[in-house]
Amino acid sequence: MSNPIRLPDIFPPHIADRGRHYFDHGQVLEIRQTAAGRYQAIVRGSAMYSVWLKLDKGLRIQSGGCDCPYDDACKHMAALWYALRARLETQGVPQPLADLLARADEAALRKMLLRLAEDETxxxxxxxxxxxxxxxxxxxxxxxxxxxxxxxxxxxxxxxxxxxxxxxxxxxxxxxxxxxxxxxxxxxxxxxxxxxxxxxxxxxxxxxxxxxxxxxxxxxxxxxxxxxxxxxxxxxxxxxxxxxxxxxxxxxxxxxxxxxxGQWKAWQKYVDTRLAKADEWNSKFWAMARWQLFQAQGDDAGAQDWFERHLYLPEFRKIAVAQAVGQQNWAEAERLLREGMALAGAKGHLGTLYDWKLQLFAVMQQTGADIRALAEDLAFHKDDFSLPHYQAWKATFSEAEWPAEFERLLARLAKSAWLSAEILQHEQKFDLLLSVLKQYAGLSLATLDHFSPSFPEPYHAQIVDCYLTVFDKEISKAHTRKQYRQLAKQLKMLASRYPKQQAVNAFAAEIKVQNNIKPRRPALLEEWERVGF
Incomplete structure (x- = not known):
């Protein structure tokens, strides 16, 4: 998990509920904290599972794991989180042990230590x-x-x-x-x-x-x-x-x-040795370490010379760009960035090239330069859609110019259904968006969940039809209880989201009929019943 998150953000409601049930019934055992800030426990479920979580000070989950078969954030992890919350938020401040020891009898303390020492550790x-x-x-x-x-x-x-x-x-x-x-x-x-x-x-x-x-x-x-x-x-x-x-x-x-x-020679010898055998990846670190050594020694001339000779490395160029921007020397910042773009492009370092483009865009906005080409490039970078850059690009056209340019854009992106759909959603071109979704070969429940909230009520019936088409395919492919359970809950959520669309309940009823005759899928029917279909 890259971002620290609280329990409701990582666990689906039904998983969180079952985790709370486990905690409430005392099934979280042997909680212990490791030196690295992880909490380890045993959670008693259908078996005894080893579970761990790492939390920040706000009780947000930073990472975690469990050895149960479930391949995602599971109920055992949720149970441990509830147990930790109860422990960490409600524990009182114990009486300082030092005060108790100060008042204790020495003979009694010796006796207690001897008894404790029966344990080998x-x-x-x-x-x-x-x-x-x-x-x-x-x-x-x-x-x-x-x-x-x-x-x-x-x-x-x-x-x-x-x-x-x-x-x-x-x-x-x-x-x-x-x-x-x-x-x-x-x-x-x-x-x-x-x-x-x-x-x-x-x-x-x-x-x-x-x-x-x-x-x-x-x-x-x-x-x-x-x-x-x-x-x-x-x-x-x-x-x-x-x-x-x-x-x-x-x-x-x-x-x-x-x-x-003050052991400058030993320090320099180590860094130079590392630099001599460094590959392209870690040479950046050691080149920066050598520059920092110049600075630590107070060798300003050597540091400046080293810095200028290593501007081909992004780490050094980033510092130079930041200095130019800080001094509002926009011409120098643009020169450094364009030079960096050329170097990154020649080496095929596309991530670095993209970073330089982002910074150049910000600099060009400061100077009032023509940003149309760069904004367009950033708006549709590698089939990703950047709304701020799209809006900046669109703003370079007049109201009279934009309709024709928009048509050319859609034609150019005809083979990229997702990107076209993102743009149509932003522009609120719902008829065109619906058409793209219906023709999208990769249409899934997740894709519909992404785009459907933007559609106004007149389109709800057609959106539900798209959902049911996908549900029909997913149900035909499903073969485990876990898949049936997930589909049943998703279908129930669809019915709640569009209560006026009776087609959802009719579809659910038809699935029950189909799966109550040969070949029967009793597990699917049970999950349908569980959610109220």
């Missing part, structure tokens, strides 16, 4: 705390145990990722000296496991991020030598750069230490 933590000289040995044994049981598949990766994150949380509580002992032991094993395991849900990646974040925090001031050596070893391992972006995060930590210590 607690005993190891207490030993590491009371005997720091044994801490590294204890951590080494714990790391060995965690990875000894690690297999290769998805469930092994999930299990290991959770264990590592929990362990990192405990180490962090033991203090910076503990972190300095623990991370050098963990990092090589963790990247090796990440390389070989199926980390489809990203839990091992979260563990690596947690370790890197802990390393970052612990090296902010007076970085321990053991962690500097750990950093240097990690930065020599290309796997950190090949799998995700942890290598680049590690570099930024090391660069900060180099700068703090």
């Amino acid at each position: 607690v005993r190891e933590r207490l030993t590491a705390f009371l005997q720091p000289e044994k801490r590294e040995e204890i951590y080494q044994q714990q790391v060995k145990q965690m990875f000894a049981r690690a297999g290769y598949d998805y469930y092994d990766a999930m299990d290991l990722g959770i264990k590592v994150q929990d362990w990192l949380g405990e180490v962090a509580q033991d203090g910076e000296a503990a972190v300095a002992d623990a991370l050098p032991l963990l990092m090589p094993r963790l990247i090796r496991a990440y390389e070989r395991m199926d980390d489809s849900d990203g839990i091992l990646a979260d563990a690596i991020d947690g370790a890197v974040e802990l390393l970052d925090q612990t090296t902010r001031e007076n970085a321990p030598e053991s962690l500097i050596r750990c950093l240097d070893k990690c930065l020599k391992d290309d796997r950190y750069f090949e799998y995700g972006d942890s290598g680049y995060k590690l570099y930024h930590i090391r660069a900060r230490i180099w700068q703090q210590n």
Whole structure:
């Protein structure tokens, strides 16, 4: 999920309702929070399912997963969300433990610690705390145990990722000296496991991020030598750069230490080595890192020369364009953008080319230049429709010129049904839009849902006919209860949306008749009954 969203936006109502039912009946078990901010639980349904969610501070879902067969946001995830909301929004502030311990009897505390130490994990933590000289040995044994049981598949990766994150949380509580002992032991094993395991849900990646974040925090001031050596070893391992972006995060930590210590030669040697073997993709990062090194050293002349020699890279050109725009030097901004467009076009970097066009359009609007050709290009970029650019393009024509230009546009887009439909919808040409939809080979319920709300009431009967044609095809192809259930609910929603159109109920009744004779589909009939048909 790319955008953080609350429960109603991601779960269909019936899924949310069933998730709430599971929560209300106490079927969310063993909730735990990992060091990376994920919440893990077991939800009891037809089986015991492992579920996880990652939430922001506003309880919006950022990512999640479940090992049930359902291939979308499921009721088990919804159940966990309801449980987390209840826990996080209603929990009170407990009495500070420090106050309670201050008043406790020392003998009683010792007795309690001895009882707690019967658990092996607690005993190891207490030993590491009371005997720091044994801490590294204890951590080494714990790391060995965690990875000894690690297999290769998805469930092994999930299990290991959770264990590592929990362990990192405990180490962090033991203090910076503990972190300095623990991370050098963990990092090589963790990247090796990440390389070989199926980390489809990203839990091992979260563990690596947690370790890197802990390393970052612990090296902010007076970085321990053991962690500097750990950093240097990690930065020599290309796997950190090949799998995700942890290598680049590690570099930024090391660069900060180099700068703090004034170790310019070591910093430059590392960056130059990386630049020498970089491919086209990561050379952009290392070229920018070299420029930042010039700036950190206060070498303004070297930084300026490096910057100008690397304007062929989009990252540098974006900075130059931003500077020109900030100074309202529109001519320079346009020159940089057109030059960038030529470079991107020659290399086939279409995404970069599009970005430059967008910025050029904004600059040309500032200068009052002729934007007609560029606005048209952006309005219909790669069969996508951009309404703001379409409106800007249309505004370049007079009222007398526009009708003829509109006819030419429709003729030019005759083979692009979706794009034609988008334009006709905006222009409220409903007769033409209806004709395009009826002839659209890819017409689906989703397409109709997109365009149908714009049609006024006189067209409702024809829109319903389009829907029923598609429903008839979808029902004939459906063969699972899940598909029947979805179609039944969609048809019921159509009946609610167009209550005056009796054709929907008549269609539903006909489907019941057809499927009550051979070959019968009892599951379809049950789902029809469930929604009230």
